Amino acid sequence: MNDLVFHLPDDTTVAVTVIRLLNAGYAGSDQDEVAAHVAELAELGVPAPKTTPALYPVAPYLAAQVGNVPVQHERTSGEAEWALVVAGATPQDLLLTVASDHTDRELEVHGVAWSKNAGLDVLGRGAWRLVDIEDHLDDVWLRAWVTRDGGQEQLIQEATLAALLPPKYWLDELGDLLVPGTVLLSGTVAMLPGVDQFADCWRVELADSVTGKVLELSYRVERMLDPIG
Template sequence: MTDATTLTFALPDGSTRTVEVHALLNAGYAGRNQEEVAAHIAELAELGVPAPTTTPALYPVSPYLAQQTSSVAVQHGRTSGEAEWALIVTGDTRDDVLLTVACDHTDRELEVHGVAWSKNASPDVLGETAWKLTEVADHLDRITLRAWADDVLIQDASLADLLTPDHWLDALAERDLFRAGTVLLSGTVQMAPGVEQFASSWRVELHDPVLDRRSTCGYTVERMPSPIG
């Protein structure tokens, strides 16, 4: 058995929480307005991306791909990030759930062959600062989610645009995955047209204007050497 990936989060009260990741899941097509999601699926189909059999979707990802890193290695130039939030289950109740920022780095070449495959080609980068979900539950929709590709704003939305954490916690409970060590990413929001997504750096921010808090992650994208053979 391989060692579990370990993530450590700083909380606003100055404490830290360390979690061994045993299950990692990426939500997809998870907009709260499912009519807009259907239109987006149709657009992706024109680009060759296979449509899901149901929405919202949920993709299992290898747990070691949950990372807190400043660099992501890729095999070619057509990969990009996606601004998301992440739930970190640290215990048996919803009081034990943390919320942090995340960026799901995705292989766009592989995506046309299988979305689930593309999610396993690069890491999910998570922030190092997290909040207890119960502390922000009463104003989740006011929290903003933004991403910059090469320092150009490419995604700008709020958590009101995505299905709620409660939706996904219920889904985890139904699948017997509500347990310490489960990490779930929310799915992403629309990208701004005309911004180059195949960038050399990505930065994502969750901003809570009510409690004046930010959770951020960022990384550079590094091309690996060309294969031999």
């Protein structure tokens, strides 16, 4: 289990002990596009899911609010996502925050679920109550930028939340699985062509174009020491 603390716009904080961590995958709102993407990944050796959207249980201790992500090699990358945090038993206790599912791309070709459990799910420290924004989720932008070798920051992902299945879909589908202490990551949007995803730094934001409010996270990717033996 892992303890997270979220800061809300009304200057209150909510502490959550994570007991269940779920990563959605292939969760685009246009499932025909998702099917085409699955076919593209299959050509790269990534095994196709048995069904879409998919859902991958992840070890709860991998949910983290950190500025550094340790990795075992250079072929890992983030994924811009939203995260639904079930902080209690009422609709007021459903929080939305920004997230990055940092994934091991070498391991991904052997099993997507394995790759999700080989890296941290980084979550923002700020959050919104879902009830306050669910009427205009399609007006919220999800963006990510990367930096490599001390160079200029580059935009790598950009879409509105209309591109992803909404929180309500998962609330209806999963029902009683979403007990207090559950964190669900949304799945991600397409990366822009020509940008190197194997970067040193990631920055991800949720930007509400109606209210002007922004949730943001950023972290450095740090290569661990090589194993001995």
